[in-house]
Amino acid sequence: MSDPRTATRLPDQLPDDPMHWADVWLDDAQAENDQPNPNSMTLVTVNNEGRPSARVVLCKQFVANPGYLVFYTNYRSLKAREIEENADVAIVFHWDKRGRQIRLQGKAVKSPDLESDHYFATRHWGAQLGALGSDQSANLDSRDALITQIRDRASALGIALGENTQTLASNDTPSIQRPQHWGGFRVWAYSVELWKDGKDRIHDRALWTRDIQQTSDHDFSVSPWIGNRLQP
Numbered sequence: 001m002s003d004p005r006t007a008t009r010l011p012d013q014l015p016d017d018p019m020h021w022a023d024v025w026l027d028d029a030q031a032e033n034d035q036p037n038p039n040s041m042t043l044v045t046v047n048n049e050g051r052p053s054a055r056v057v058l059c060k061q062f063v064a065n066p067g068y069l070v071f072y073t074n075y076r077s078l079k080a081r082e083i084e085e086n087a088d089v090a091i092v093f094h095w096d097k098r099g100r101q102i103r104l105q106g107k108a109v110k111s112p113d114l115e116s117d118h119y120f121a122t123r124h125w126g127a128q129l130g131a132l133g134s135d136q137s138a139n140l141d142s143r144d145a146l147i148t149q150i151r152d153r154a155s156a157l158g159i160a161l162g163e164n165t166q167t168l169a170s171n172d173t174p175s176i177q178r179p180q181h182w183g184g185f186r187v188w189a190y191s192v193e194l195w196k197d198g199k200d201r202i203h204d205r206a207l208w209t210r211d212i213q214q215t216s217d218h219d220f221s222v223s224p225w226i227g228n229r230l231q232p
């Protein structure tokens with residue numbers, strides 16, 4: 001069986017499950033650490049009028065089995081509102097230096113609160129404050145208005161900020177609870193394409209699909225993957 005880390009193309013006998021390959025490709029990009037955000041991915045949501053919108057977010061967890069990934073965001077952001085209207089999303093990872101691309105389609109559902117709490121607690125307090133203080137995607141009168149909003153929300157929690165929002169007025173390390181408007185989304189994959197570049201642009205591609213059925217607020221049951229090689 002070929003090793004996804006070193007293989008220069010997809011094996012003749014396609015792997016039964018693309019998520020393990022995808023996981024290794026993501027790990028590999030993160031291990032090499034030769035680009036600022038190797039876990040960045042383009043996320044496309046589609047609103048209820050069928051209009052798509054794309055933006056970059058960070059993949060914070062990749063669970064090859066049973067097959068979902070997690071990103072974190074503001075639950076009132078445009079992307080989150082669009083996911084509420086339509087849970088189907090598309091995702092693209094691209095690692096230029098490795099000539100690798102992963103395309104994924106799936107259903108997005110909110111992560112369990114406890115999982116979001118745990119992740120939020122691992123963030124630096126500055127990033128926690130940013131999550132608390134921003135109504136992501138809402139209109140803003142000025143940068144100053146945002147700083148005032150952040151300062152006011154911190155102050156409501158008894159946290160006094162220094163000259164700018166990056167410094168504290170005292171040496172206390174603030175403890176900020178995860179705000180209800182911020183948390184994770186799990187994207188349960190039902191379609192995954194692995195792409196490896198090839199000489200003369202004769203690339204290597206394969207697409208796997210499966211059925212997924214929602215079984216609870218956060219989880220799905222999944223059927224086995226079916227893989228097919230595609231023309232480049």
Ligand SMILES: Cc1cc2nc3c(=O)[nH]c(=O)nc-3n(C[C@H](O)[C@H](O)[C@H](O)COP(=O)(O)O)c2cc1C
Binds near residue numbers: 058071074077078
């Ligand atoms: C490298 C990079 C990483 C980002 N990571 C995140 C992220 O993990 N979560 C997030 O909400 N926004 C992230 N953003 C900002 C988003 O691209 C986007 O501006 C924001 O989420 C608002 O999107 P929306 O209005 O479509 O909801 C990131 C941007 C870049 C360039």
